Amino acid sequence: MKMKMDVALDTKECWNCPIKHQAVCARCEPDELTRLEEIKYYRNYDAGQPVIWAGDHMEFVASVVTGIASLSQTMEDGRTQMVGLLLPSDFIGRPGRDSAPFDVVAVSDLTICCFRKKPFEELMTTTPHIGQRLLEMTLDELDSAREWMLVLGRKTAREKIASLLAIIARRDATLKKHSPKDGMTFDLPLTREAMADYLGLTLETVSRQISALRKSGIIELDGKRRVVIPSLEKLMNETGDDVDGGLIA
Amino acid sequence: MKMKMDVALDTKECWNCPIKHQAVCARCEPDELTRLEEIKYYRNYDAGQPVIWAGDHMEFVASVVTGIASLSQTMEDGRTQMVGLLLPSDFIGRPGRDSAPFDVVAVSDLTICCFRKKPFEELMTTTPHIGQRLLEMTLDELDSAREWMLVLGRKTAREKIASLLAIIARRDATLKKHSPKDGMTFDLPLTREAMADYLGLTLETVSRQISALRKSGIIELDGKRRVVIPSLEKLMNETGDDVDGGLIA
DNA sequence: GCGCGACTTTGATCAGGATCAAACCGGGAC
DNA sequence: GTCCCGGTTTGATCCTGATCAAAGTCGCGC
Known part of the structure; x- marks a missing residue:
């Protein structure tokens, strides 16, 4: 069974030709x-x-x-x-x-x-x-x-956060033109409230779950917004998704 | 502000020409x-x-x-x-x-x-x-x-059930070629479990909320599956949606 | 009719996330 | 520097919906 990942946050191709990362290339x-x-x-x-x-x-x-x-x-x-x-x-x-x-x-x-x-x-x-x-x-x-x-209907708060982080990590890697890897670092482009609105949670729950993931060593925080993913595999294990090794959809 | 309704349950037009209610007309x-x-x-x-x-x-x-x-x-x-x-x-x-x-x-x-x-x-x-x-x-x-x-991210269990019933009512009316109206009757095409899977709930919660809507006089039940909507407006008031009088999307 | 099985209802209890509240942090204006 | 303010964290408590459990209903085959 292959792993599914939401592609909503992926950068798409130009809608007029198959060039990545540009709206109109x-x-x-x-x-x-x-x-x-x-x-x-x-x-x-x-x-x-x-x-x-x-x-x-x-x-x-x-x-x-x-x-x-x-x-x-x-x-x-x-x-x-x-x-x-x-x-x-x-x-x-x-x-x-x-x-x-x-x-x-x-x-x-x-x-x-x-x-x-x-x-x-x-x-x-x-x-x-x-x-x-x-x-x-x-x-x-x-x-x-x-x-x-x-995600909205069936995942727990922790799984929701992990799923969002995984998607942002993946999107960010694509933008930087390499594949997601252990130790990668990125900035959260959303406030806690926006994350909550995306995940169907409250901002307090988002904050608590991010803290919980930090305490579990799944993520590291540098300030409020900058996130480090020490192990991509550990993060994926928190999403509830079916993972079979790679980030291949 | 006009009322939004999910159209997923609506019967669509033929995908080859604009005739309603037939896959291939x-x-x-x-x-x-x-x-x-x-x-x-x-x-x-x-x-x-x-x-x-x-x-x-x-x-x-x-x-x-x-x-x-x-x-x-x-x-x-x-x-x-x-x-x-x-x-x-x-x-x-x-x-x-x-x-x-x-x-x-x-x-x-x-x-x-x-x-x-x-x-x-x-x-x-x-x-x-x-x-x-x-x-x-x-x-x-x-x-x-x-x-x-x-619906999945922000509505309560009661609102979810009311939303689903409203959609099914609307779809059913379309199938029967008239507009939804007070007193309309239809059969639920789904088991309680399937409704739960659609709404991101458990089957017990679905059952309880249907009972609760019955006790509140929002719906009437004839057997397990047949539903009567005495007042469409009352049902719509339970969905949490913005209603401004009609079932016009 | 009887019994079986799928589906449903209802009850008791639990727990995850919401809510209410307060404090904290960091950056910018002055 | 100080103040302020938006964003964030953390705590205490509440409540909705999940979970576990049992009983009820209906249709169907025999």
Whole structure:
């Protein structure tokens, strides 16, 4: 049985061609996307700033260029659940729909690349591989969302934290272009509260479980945000996931 | 603010044309799909029978014709989380991928219509609207999965049960081709255990909360499975969702 | 009818995480 | 430096839902 890992935090390929780590890669500029120049523009947001409210009329689709955004829903009484993290190269928007289903909020300083929706949709019909790429990305996102449902529905608080750390570790390694390994170090891109909203916990429980993992020697902390993973295998053993040796999905 | 409802349980349109309630509708037969005749075949399963195991090599894609199947994942220690229900017209399979990400199990007696994958993928490239339809369906599923994450991560047991009942009520009304209304009656298509697996609860909690809703007069029971909703509004008030009068999404 | 088995209900107790509360830490403005 | 403030940690207690256990219901085959 192979190990499953959520890919929601992985950096994806350019949605226009198979280049990793870029929303719109250099290689694309010479071909189809040049046609988009006139409908393409950039937006910048500060950490914490809302980008889109659920229900907003969307006159654009977009792609994250730098920074992190969260996708989340909030109930009337304030309970909120993060349903996804948007990382560089992730796509924002629904071709064919005119309102946004969820709130998008900048977690860090954020730059997105917007395309006016109508012309983008036209491009999709004339350039089939863009549609195919979007379908593939959407299928990946769907699998990730479903894998996260196991985390939310069935895992303990400790397993949830370990799962999140494992995902961030993996994502971070990908960004740095090497595979995850023992002794790796990274910064948590989220506050305790944001982690809680992602995991369906309270911030106090997140804090306690992180302390517990530290006391168990599963992780080491350098300040509040910097994490060291002495043994990846030990961390994986805490996730509740089926591990069979490697980080191969 | 409009009310959101999970659409995972809704009956979808034919993936080849915009006709409701049929996986492959009569209208489609004369055009593109006739070309598929030679690659199309049916499979039947009994209630409880596994259809696909996660990791299986998939040489086909398929569409549910009649019956209900569940999509779920199970941890090594037996904890399981249902991540979706597959209803008539729902699509099974991943064009471009060769192994199944989740287990599929027949919940009721089930008939699916299979298409050999290779020729289906070729059809997708030559018939763009099939790809577009698949993208739309996948986006809907993604939204549903994300909405369900709120249920799993943040709702109480009572809210979870009310949410599930509301969804089933809505789905059932759609099947019967009228809108949900006070006094409506339907059969639960799931055992208490399956509901628990869908909601991230134990079967005992499901049973207790159903009893509690009955005692509160939110629902009436006729036997174990048949449910009457005297007031849709009262049920909706128990879901924790933002309701503004109607069942309009 | 009887007995069996799958499913469901209900009860008693337990425990994991939420809640309420207070203190702590670190960085930036002044 | 000091103050302040957002983010974090830790403690005490509570409560929801899990767990363990037993009994009830229904349908079906014999």
